[in-house]
Amino acid sequence: MVTIDIVPALRDNYMYLISDPVTKIAAVVDPVEPEQLIAKAAERGVEIQSVLTTHSHWDHAGGNNKIKGLVSTLTEIYGGVGDGVEACSKEVDHGDVITVGNIKVTVLATPCHTQGHISFFIDQQENVEQPAVFSGDTMFVGGCGNFNGGTPEQMYHSMCKVLGKLPPKTLVYCGHEYTKRNLAFAAYAEPGNLKIFNKIEWCNKVQCTVPSTIESELETNPFVRVHVPTIQQFTKETNPVQCLFRVRKMKDEWGKTH
Numbered sequence: 001m002v003t004i005d006i007v008p009a010l011r012d013n014y015m016y017l018i019s020d021p022v023t024k025i026a027a028v029v030d031p032v033e034p035e036q037l038i039a040k041a042a043e044r045g046v047e048i049q050s051v052l053t054t055h056s057h058w059d060h061a062g063g064n065n066k067i068k069g070l071v072s073t074l075t076e077i078y079g080g081v082g083d084g085v086e087a088c089s090k091e092v093d094h095g096d097v098i099t100v101g102n103i104k105v106t107v108l109a110t111p112c113h114t115q116g117h118i119s120f121f122i123d124q125q126e127n128v129e130q131p132a133v134f135s136g137d138t139m140f141v142g143g144c145g146n147f148n149g150g151t152p153e154q155m156y157h158s159m160c161k162v163l164g165k166l167p168p169k170t171l172v173y174c175g176h177e178y179t180k181r182n183l184a185f186a187a188y189a190e191p192g193n194l195k196i197f198n199k200i201e202w203c204n205k206v207q208c209t210v211p212s213t214i215e216s217e218l219e220t221n222p223f224v225r226v227h228v229p230t231i232q233q234f235t236k237e238t239n240p241v242q243c244l245f246r247v248r249k250m251k252d253e254w255g256k257t258h
């Protein structure tokens with residue numbers, strides 16, 4: 001059974017340790033503060049062989065050189081094509097498969113927040129009961145990342161056509177704990193959506209809101225609900241790409257006063 005450990009870092013970042021208990025081989029996701037992941041790997045008795053980097057921003061990739069110096073068993077540091085990830089030894093693109101022991105991890109191109117942003121998907125397979133995706137700063141619980149230089153078409157593709165189409169039970173492990181704020185906006189966008197209010201109530205009782213699931217995101221995250229009448233009425237846009245763009249803009253506006 002694949003084991004996924006959630007390790008918080010900095011103020012609100014998440015790093016992850018993916019371990020294959022059969023081979024005792026592990027990978028880390030976005031190890032900005034490597035010491036904590038190294039300690040977790042030691043606790044589990046696994047050897048870190050690879051770094052999976054979602055994107056080049058310092059709070060995700062900024063520990064890559066450091067972990068390279070600290071972990072002698074490390075053989076590869078993965079990053080998206082053209083993203084300029086720190087210490088990247090192998091650039092990967094949509095559909096590429098990385099192995100962590102016996103576990104297969106598929107690369108999904110999810111550009112917009114950065115042009116080479118990637119997500120890592122563990123599909124159902126031997127020793128994996130429930131699929132999981134590491135979505136970095138593309139899909140958050142209840143939200144999505146800033147566009148930075150990306151286009152609405154890119155974010156629509158990444159959120160709705162790639163991540164949103166994963167099996168509904170897929171666990172979603174994102175790059176930041178932004179859930180409370182995201183869901184406060186989601187509730188403002190859809191005041192009649194009870195699922196959002198139930199999730200807010202749950203969030204108020206827990207420290208860590210990951211993992212979510214794709215199913216839960218499809219029910220509560222306005223950025224993947226751009227085909228739903230309530231979100232289209234909220235944005236006054238029926239074109240899903242333009243609708244997503246409006247949700248982003250309206251959230252940024254809302255954010256100035258909330």
Ligand SMILES: [Zn+2]
Pocket residue numbers: 055057113137
């Ligand atoms: Zn970022």
